[in-house]
Amino acid sequence: MKRALVTGGAGFLGSHLCERLLKDGYRVVALDSLYTGSRENIAHLAGDANFEFAEGDVIGMDKMDLGDFDEVYNLACPASPVHYQARPMYTTDTCIFGMKNCLAVAERCGAKLLHASTSEIYGDPLVHPQTEKYWGNVNTIGIRSCYDEGKRIAETIASDHARLLGTDVRMVRIFNTYGPRMHPQDGRVVSNFIMQALRGEDITVYGNGSQTRSFQYASDLIEAMRRYMELPKETVAAFVAKHSLGAPVVNTGNPGEYTIRQLAEEVLRQIPESKSKIVEKPLPGDDPKKRKPDIALAGELLGGWKPAVPLREGLAATIEYFRGRK
Amino acid sequence: MKRALVTGGAGFLGSHLCERLLKDGYRVVALDSLYTGSRENIAHLAGDANFEFAEGDVIGMDKMDLGDFDEVYNLACPASPVHYQARPMYTTDTCIFGMKNCLAVAERCGAKLLHASTSEIYGDPLVHPQTEKYWGNVNTIGIRSCYDEGKRIAETIASDHARLLGTDVRMVRIFNTYGPRMHPQDGRVVSNFIMQALRGEDITVYGNGSQTRSFQYASDLIEAMRRYMELPKETVAAFVAKHSLGAPVVNTGNPGEYTIRQLAEEVLRQIPESKSKIVEKPLPGDDPKKRKPDIALAGELLGGWKPAVPLREGLAATIEYFRGRK
Numbered sequence: 001m002k003r004a005l006v007t008g009g010a011g012f013l014g015s016h017l018c019e020r021l022l023k024d025g026y027r028v029v030a031l032d033s034l035y036t037g038s039r040e041n042i043a044h045l046a047g048d049a050n051f052e053f054a055e056g057d058v059i060g061m062d063k064m065d066l067g068d069f070d071e072v073y074n075l076a077c078p079a080s081p082v083h084y085q086a087r088p089m090y091t092t093d094t095c096i097f098g099m100k101n102c103l104a105v106a107e108r109c110g111a112k113l114l115h116a117s118t119s120e121i122y123g124d125p126l127v128h129p130q131t132e133k134y135w136g137n138v139n140t141i142g143i144r145s146c147y148d149e150g151k152r153i154a155e156t157i158a159s160d161h162a163r164l165l166g167t168d169v170r171m172v173r174i175f176n177t178y179g180p181r182m183h184p185q186d187g188r189v190v191s192n193f194i195m196q197a198l199r200g201e202d203i204t205v206y207g208n209g210s211q212t213r214s215f216q217y218a219s220d221l222i223e224a225m226r227r228y229m230e231l232p233k234e235t236v237a238a239f240v241a242k243h244s245l246g247a248p249v250v251n252t253g254n255p256g257e258y259t260i261r262q263l264a265e266e267v268l269r270q271i272p273e274s275k276s277k278i279v280e281k282p283l284p285g286d287d288p289k290k291r292k293p294d295i296a297l298a299g300e301l302l303g304g305w306k307p308a309v310p311l312r313e314g315l316a317a318t319i320e321y322f323r324g325r326k
Numbered sequence: 327m328k329r330a331l332v333t334g335g336a337g338f339l340g341s342h343l344c345e346r347l348l349k350d351g352y353r354v355v356a357l358d359s360l361y362t363g364s365r366e367n368i369a370h371l372a373g374d375a376n377f378e379f380a381e382g383d384v385i386g387m388d389k390m391d392l393g394d395f396d397e398v399y400n401l402a403c404p405a406s407p408v409h410y411q412a413r414p415m416y417t418t419d420t421c422i423f424g425m426k427n428c429l430a431v432a433e434r435c436g437a438k439l440l441h442a443s444t445s446e447i448y449g450d451p452l453v454h455p456q457t458e459k460y461w462g463n464v465n466t467i468g469i470r471s472c473y474d475e476g477k478r479i480a481e482t483i484a485s486d487h488a489r490l491l492g493t494d495v496r497m498v499r500i501f502n503t504y505g506p507r508m509h510p511q512d513g514r515v516v517s518n519f520i521m522q523a524l525r526g527e528d529i530t531v532y533g534n535g536s537q538t539r540s541f542q543y544a545s546d547l548i549e550a551m552r553r554y555m556e557l558p559k560e561t562v563a564a565f566v567a568k569h570s571l572g573a574p575v576v577n578t579g580n581p582g583e584y585t586i587r588q589l590a591e592e593v594l595r596q597i598p599e600s601k602s603k604i605v606e607k608p609l610p611g612d613d614p615k616k617r618k619p620d621i622a623l624a625g626e627l628l629g630g631w632k633p634a635v636p637l638r639e640g641l642a643a644t645i646e647y648f649r650g651r652k
Binding site: 088089092096121123126135136137138139140141142143145146149150152153155156157159160161163164245246247249 | 467
C-alpha cells in the first residue's frame, strides 16, 4: 500500500486531495497547522483506518517523525490575501521551510514530490494568457510580496534540488480555484458572493463588474495533480527537455472567462430565495488585473487533461456547502 | 566609538567598506566565510586596533556572539555567476538566512541595517533605464534564479520587517561595480579583459562588441552606502513616503554606457606592453542584455550623490591591482 504525505492536508485543497488519495487506495498522513485549515474539513475522513491527521506546522516538519512516504504533496501555505497579509513573515517562512522540509522527506525516502505553486508567481501579468515560459511581473517589496516572492523562491529551491540532486519534483502553478471547504472568510470573490447572497446582503461588484476572472473547480485540479504524480520520472524529464522548460512546471486552471457580474448573477440564480441586490462600488487601486491560464502543456503532459466541471455545476456544489455556514 | 558589523567583510566590496568605516572612526567587525572573500583583501587592516576579522558564515551567524553594533552592513553573498552557480542552494541560503540573521542583530541592538541588494533583481529588464519602481523580469526556475530570486526574497523579508517591526532597514540595488580586489576569476568582463591583456592572451569580445555596459567604481558605491547610513531614519521614511516606494530602496550604479569594444580598447591602451589582440566570438545565447541604472532617487536622497570616478581612472587603479596577480 502506497503512503502519501499531504502538507496542508486539512485545508481547502488538501482535504480534497486526501479524500481522493484514500479513494485511490493510499495510506495518507495529513499534516496541518490549522492556521487556515480546520478539523471540520477532514472530519469525514477520521473513521478511515488509512487516514491519519498530524497537527503540526510544515515549518517545523524536520523535527517531526511522520514515517516514510512514496509520494509527498506540498500544499501547506496560507493562500488568500486576508490570511497571508495578516502574517507575512510566517507566510514567507512557510514557503521556504515548507519546500525545504518536503524536499528533505522526498530525498530521504526517494519519494515523488508534487509542489503546489501558484499563478501569483506571474504577479500582475503583462501578457495574456500566461504560459509557463512567462517570467511574471512581481513587486519584491509590496504587501503581496510575502506570498508572491515566497512562492517564487520555493520554485527556485525545488528546481535547484531537481537539477543538482535529481530529486523527483513536479510543480503545478494553480490558478484561481473554488469549491466546497473554501474558507468562508477568505475574502475572495466566489466565497464573498455566495456568503452575501445567503445572508441577504448586497453583492458588491467593483467598477461595473465587466472585469473577467477564470474559475477552476477543485476536483479538476485534484485530477491534474493525481495524473501528474502517476507519470514516470522519465516521462516528466523528457517533457521538460522537449519544451525547454528548465524544470517540471505546468499551469492548471480553467481558461473559461466570466465577468464578475456574470458570476454574481449566476450565484443569485442558484439562490432564488436571496433578497440580495448587486451594487457597484468604486474600483480600488489594488484590484487584481485579469489572469488567464494557458493550459496547453498540462493537456499534453497529463493525457488530455482539461477542466471538466462547468461553473454552474461547481457553484451549485459550493453553494450547497456554504448553506450550512452562513 | 560607533561599532559596525560588515558581513562579507573580506570580499571585494566588503573590504573597501571596512577600510572606509575605519577611516570614519568606527570599530569594525568583518564577518566572512572566505568562500569568495580572502584574508589578503583585509591583510592591510590587520594592524588596526579597531578592526576585527571573524571567520564564519552569515548563514550561521545566529549561533555566533559578535557583540553589539550601531550599524550592520549585509554584503555577504557570492555575486558572480561562476561562484553562485557552483553552489546554488548555498547562495539562496546565504540570501535568506543572511538577511534574517542581520535583521535579528539589528532588531536586538536597535541598529541601522544597510542591505546590499542588486540590479539582478531586475533580471533581463524590459525597460531602460531601470528605476526603483520597475518590478523586473526574472526566471524563477533557471540556473541564475538561485541568486536573482534569493536577492528578491531578501528584499521582501527586509521590507516586511521594516513594515511590521519598524526595523531600520535601508537597501541599495547595486549595478555592475569594479575595482581593486575584484576576484580575478569571477568571469566578469572587467577582470576578464585585464587578466587577458596582462597575460598577453586574446581579448575575447562576443558578437561585434557593440553591446553596452555601465561600470561603477567601488569607491563611488561605498560613498553612497555611507551617506545612506548617515541619514536619520525619519528622513529615509519621509523619502519612501514621498516617492511611494513601499520600502527604502535606491539604485546605485554608473549610468555612463560604454561598448564592450571601447572597454577592451581602453584596457589595451593602459597596458601598452600587452601583446593581446581583440578577437570576436559568437554571442552566446545567455549573454546578459544591457542594464542601465536610473540614479535620480539616489541623487535626491543622498545629497546630490553621483559617481565621481571616470572609467579611465578606475581602470588604472584596477589594472595596478591586477598586475601583481596575473
